[in-house]
Amino acid sequence: MSRSPATTNRPHSPCSTGSPAQQSPPYRQPSVAQEMGCATAHLHEHAAMVSLPDFDRPVWDSETILFKGHALTDPSAQEQLGTERTAALRRVAELITPALQEGGQDERGRVHGDLHRENMIALFGGGIGIIDFDDCGEGHFLIDIATVFSSVHRIGRKEPGAYEEFARAFLAGYTRVRPLPADFARLLEPYLLLRDAFILNFVTAAAPVNAVVASWGPGRIAGIVANMQAYVEGCHPGTVTCEQS
Known part of the structure; x- marks a missing residue:
């Protein structure tokens, strides 16, 4: 392109x-x-x-980004994330996939x-x-x-x-x-989480071979996992309705 x-x-x-x-x-x-x-x-x-x-x-969908993404398929990525963070990502993937499959x-x-x-x-x-x-x-x-x-x-x-x-x-x-x-208001949250997963795939793939990504990657991973934990407990902090509450 x-x-x-x-x-x-x-x-x-x-x-x-x-x-x-x-x-x-x-x-x-x-x-x-x-x-x-x-x-x-x-x-x-x-x-x-x-x-x-x-x-x-x-095709950027739940299958490509989540279940076939680097973070959930590569052992080295799971080593970077750790057991708890990998489990959190997998849980979020299961929760948001039905919404990500909606839409004509x-x-x-x-x-x-x-x-x-x-x-x-x-x-x-x-x-x-x-x-x-x-x-x-x-x-x-x-x-x-x-x-x-x-x-x-x-x-x-x-x-x-x-x-x-x-x-x-x-x-x-x-x-x-x-x-x-x-259904923008309802679907924004799962797509924010899908974007977070996209970044996790990039960071976990690039950090072992790219010193720049390695320097900021751990902090970015921590922030993304915090977003996912917030979603499980209530809502993703980037959801506009969360910011207004």
Whole structure:
């Protein structure tokens, strides 16, 4: 897939347009958060409209990420996680899989697959571009939304109300372009957990061979397992309703 930025440029779009580029848009600005939502929705609109008959990419679902993922299939990954954390991941996988199997064709299609905040760029003239399509594949559109939310929650939760404000503005931008996937409020939580599992797969695979990942990996694993434990006890802390309670 091309690594060229996909922008919000569309005729008569309610979102701003512009030209590249500055990475890591200032998500705390409500207008920028809305643009991030617009860009994500436009990406999904394009995915739904353009036919690619020879599109041979991963299917990002519970089977691929959870049960066939590195964290639950590789002995070295389970050594990194430890017995209790591996058991927690397996328990969460069993709990969320039924919800991850929901949704019709309107809620599924080509997804970016790794749409964290650093894979968005602020355009100098306004608007947001999207880069790095290495993990592009097929899946529920909530995968991308949950990935954006997860990446912002990890830093935004340090300031009271910041994540909640971002989520409201992002969703306002998204719904300017297209409706949210069906049952969004209920399904966001399992997709946040699926994103957590995606990161666990990456960290446990990369840490043994990559010194940079090894330096921050253990802390990231601990944070993800804490999210999973919070889910089992009540709800994932990135779930918007949890932040509002």
